[in-house]
Amino acid sequence: xxxxxxxxxxxxxxxxxxxxxxxxxxxxxxxxxxxxxxxxxxxxxxxxxxxxxxxxxxxxxxxxxxxxxxxxxxxxxxxxxxxxxxxxxxxxxxxxxxxxxxxxxxxxxxxxxxxxxxxxxxxxxxxxxxxxxxxxxxxxxxxxxxxxxxxxxxxxxxxxxxxxxxxxxxxxxxxxxxxxxxxxxxxxxxxxxxxxxxxxxxxxxxxxxxxxxxxxxxxxxxxxxxxxxxxxxxxxxxxxxxxxxxxxxxxxxxxxxxxxxxxxxxxxxxxxxxxxxxxxxxxxxxxxxxxxxxxxxxxxxxxxxxxxxxxxxxxxxxxxxxxxxx
Amino acid sequence: xxxxxxxxxxxxxxxxxxxxxxxxxxxxxxxxxxxxxxxxxxxxxxxxxxxxxxxxxxxxxxxxxxxxxxxxxxxxxxxxxxxxxxxxxxxxxxxxxxxxxxxxxxxxxxxxxxxxxxxxxxxxxxxxxxxxxxxxxxxxxxxxxxxxxxxxxxxxxxxxxxxxxxxxxxxxxxxxxxxxxxxxxxxxxxxxxxxxxxxxxxxxxxxxxxxxxxxxxxxxxxxxxxxxxxxxxxxxxxxxxxxxxxxxxxxxxxxxxxxxxxxxxxxxxxxxxxxxxxxxxxxxxxxxxxxxxxxxxxxxxxxxxxxxxxxxxxxxxxxxxxxxxx
Ligand SMILES: CC(C)[C@H](C(=O)O)[C@@H](O)C(=O)O
Ligand SMILES: CC(C)[C@H](C(=O)O)[C@@H](O)C(=O)O
Numbered sequence: 001x002x003x004x005x006x007x008x009x010x011x012x013x014x015x016x017x018x019x020x021x022x023x024x025x026x027x028x029x030x031x032x033x034x035x036x037x038x039x040x041x042x043x044x045x046x047x048x049x050x051x052x053x054x055x056x057x058x059x060x061x062x063x064x065x066x067x068x069x070x071x072x073x074x075x076x077x078x079x080x081x082x083x084x085x086x087x088x089x090x091x092x093x094x095x096x097x098x099x100x101x102x103x104x105x106x107x108x109x110x111x112x113x114x115x116x117x118x119x120x121x122x123x124x125x126x127x128x129x130x131x132x133x134x135x136x137x138x139x140x141x142x143x144x145x146x147x148x149x150x151x152x153x154x155x156x157x158x159x160x161x162x163x164x165x166x167x168x169x170x171x172x173x174x175x176x177x178x179x180x181x182x183x184x185x186x187x188x189x190x191x192x193x194x195x196x197x198x199x200x201x202x203x204x205x206x207x208x209x210x211x212x213x214x215x216x217x218x219x220x221x222x223x224x225x226x227x228x229x230x231x232x233x234x235x236x237x238x239x240x241x242x243x244x245x246x247x248x249x250x251x252x253x254x255x256x257x258x259x260x261x262x263x264x265x266x267x268x269x270x271x272x273x274x275x276x277x278x279x280x281x282x283x284x285x286x287x288x289x290x291x292x293x294x295x296x297x298x299x300x301x302x303x304x305x306x307x308x309x310x311x312x313x314x315x316x317x318x319x320x321x322x323x324x325x326x
Numbered sequence: 327x328x329x330x331x332x333x334x335x336x337x338x339x340x341x342x343x344x345x346x347x348x349x350x351x352x353x354x355x356x357x358x359x360x361x362x363x364x365x366x367x368x369x370x371x372x373x374x375x376x377x378x379x380x381x382x383x384x385x386x387x388x389x390x391x392x393x394x395x396x397x398x399x400x401x402x403x404x405x406x407x408x409x410x411x412x413x414x415x416x417x418x419x420x421x422x423x424x425x426x427x428x429x430x431x432x433x434x435x436x437x438x439x440x441x442x443x444x445x446x447x448x449x450x451x452x453x454x455x456x457x458x459x460x461x462x463x464x465x466x467x468x469x470x471x472x473x474x475x476x477x478x479x480x481x482x483x484x485x486x487x488x489x490x491x492x493x494x495x496x497x498x499x500x501x502x503x504x505x506x507x508x509x510x511x512x513x514x515x516x517x518x519x520x521x522x523x524x525x526x527x528x529x530x531x532x533x534x535x536x537x538x539x540x541x542x543x544x545x546x547x548x549x550x551x552x553x554x555x556x557x558x559x560x561x562x563x564x565x566x567x568x569x570x571x572x573x574x575x576x577x578x579x580x581x582x583x584x585x586x587x588x589x590x591x592x593x594x595x596x597x598x599x600x601x602x603x604x605x606x607x608x609x610x611x612x613x614x615x616x617x618x619x620x621x622x623x624x625x626x627x628x629x630x631x632x633x634x635x636x637x638x639x640x641x642x643x644x645x646x647x648x649x650x651x652x
Contacts, residue, residue: 074495075495079496103532104429119493119496119497120496122497124497124499124500129466131464132463132499132500133462133463133499134461134464134497135461136445136460136461136462138457138458138460139458167549169400169401170401170546173459174450174458174459198550200553202553202556202557203554203561204557206429206554206557206558207429220493220496223525227528228532230528231530231531231532235529236529
């Protein structure tokens with residue numbers, strides 16, 4: 001069966017790292033059909049729209065999407081694309097890799113971020129000259145869907161359970177509903193959980209990241225706390241992510257467009273290639289996924305390396321080295 | 327002129343570190359009148375109320391309040407107490423001290439946290455069985471008041487300006503109003519600012535805290551990001567804070583009740599004593615404030631030390647050593 005893969009490179013180094021990840025996928029000789037589409041600052045400058053309707057439609061119909069990065073228009077691109085794939089969870093692994101300078105190299109975390117609501121539901125009003133409001137939305141159904149996913153996730157691997165991170169001591173009704181629902185689903189599935197307030201989590205993860213493993217949290221908490229974990233492992237440069245929906249999914253590196261190095265052919269393609277490995281696993285190619293993960297890790301360890309990791313290899317050199325190791 | 331100081335020890339080690347800070351203030355022989363009041367889990371267990379009306383009234387009329395910590399009831403105690411002093415800004419310095427193990431010892435930050443609104447304004451509803459909402463409120467007037475304070479703050483010391491941390495790419499109207507207002511006030515005062523998204527801040531402060539100095543941010547961002555900074559400097563143990571209102575203020579250590587060591591007489595009083603030094607500065611006793619800061623720093627460096635810092639001194643030993651150094 002052919003899988004259709006939407007490829008949306010976007011802006012900046014997205015134009016360099018996304019084709020690199022496609023090269024790796026092509027090298028696996030799986031029956032993929034790649035369809036490319038535009039999004040981001042450049043297409044907005046041309047057409048007035050950061051996310052053309054045909055790009056949205058493509059992501060909404062392809063089996064999986066590989067996205068690079070967008071510049072100023074990032075929110076206008078990625079938030080609708082997450083909706084296009086009906087993605088209810090953003091899976092964000094944050095682990096340190098050999099060869100990468102990290103303040104907490106022992107960090108190895110998986111964030112399961114609610115991906116549809118919270119402040120991102122985004123009903124905002126300017127009530128008066130003085131007063132603006134935003135309606136934060138938390139539903140039982142979205143919390144359940146996330147919790148079901150989290151229970152499957154920890155069952156399928158060697159995890160002891162998960163931590164529910166929230167701020168229900170202040171957001172009693174909304175984060176209270178989130179916490180109670182996720183806890184109930186976990187209890188029903190015999191999955192162990194503990195609870196941590198999001199501010200306490202921020203302190204504790206810096207002091208000792210090994211006390212955490214899988215973290216289930218609302219949308220903005222997941223955004224900020226996974227970026228905090230990125231800081232502990234040495235930056236956004238190597239972090240992949242998966243936006244999972246019931247029928248399709250979108251994969252993207254956590255890094256941005258890196259305007260300072262864009263166009264020079266020296267961007268590190270690792271995060272996007274690891275995202276492609278997550279795509280392979282999502283589509284059921286577990287062995288190929290494992291191979292790509294191993295090839296990337298071997299390349300991070302033994303080189304060649306791009307300048308961000310102290311080497312002088314090009315994006316193309318690193319991509320070739322990864323393909324050679326498959 | 328006598329200053330009335332409300333003293334609210336609260337629960338756990340609050341009962342040990344708050345009297346220690348009062349001892350230090352008494353040793354200065356300034357004309358203070360200390361009035362003690364109850365709040366927290368213990369008084370709730372007795373009377374059904376975590377924050378008795380007379381405690382609220384005392385904080386609302388005293389010149390300054392020194393608060394220790396509250397347990398399970400923390401939010402029921404500290405949020406109304408912040409309202410009692412009409413506190414519009416929470417000043418949270420996060421710096422590493424000699425003798426304290428820190429993952430980023432070069433951290434030296436001041437958070438100026440909006441202290442009245444954001445998600446803490448807290449209008450929540452359960453619309454249906456499935457749907458809960460919270461109305462996040464951001465006003466131009468509160469943002470202006472905070473910005474005015476921030477401009478004075480950076481003028482009075484050797485700061486180059488401040489960073490505005492927000493999430494206006496998602497919360498466009500509310501955090502947009504916050505950002506635009508703070509920036510306008512800063513521009514009008516000739517104060518330099520830069521802008522950082524709160525997720526990017528979380529990454530960047532771990533990678534290199536020295537790129538930041540004074541941070542002005544909404545309420546929840548300030549809560550989480552200052553606790554993140556606490557993680558970088560080795561924990562909440564030594565961090566003080568000041569909740570400043572137009573006519574009065576409340577000072578509290580950032581740490582909690584530490585139930586594991588409460589009642590043993592070995593709690594580290596440093597954070598509360600540094601909070602008392604901030605109280606002295608607030609009331610205009612700049613020299614006494616400086617003396618207390620120096621006595622605490624000398625004691626952290628040369629001992630005696632409580633067990634959290636690897637020593638075996640008691641709260642009382644450390645307090646006496648600080649007083650001896652005044
Ligand atoms: C670009 C922005 C809207 C986005 C988010 O906040 O989700 C980004 O920070 C991310 O985490 O992917
Ligand atoms: C106890 C809680 C309500 C409080 C807050 O969120 O403000 C605490 O975390 C703090 O930062 O002082």
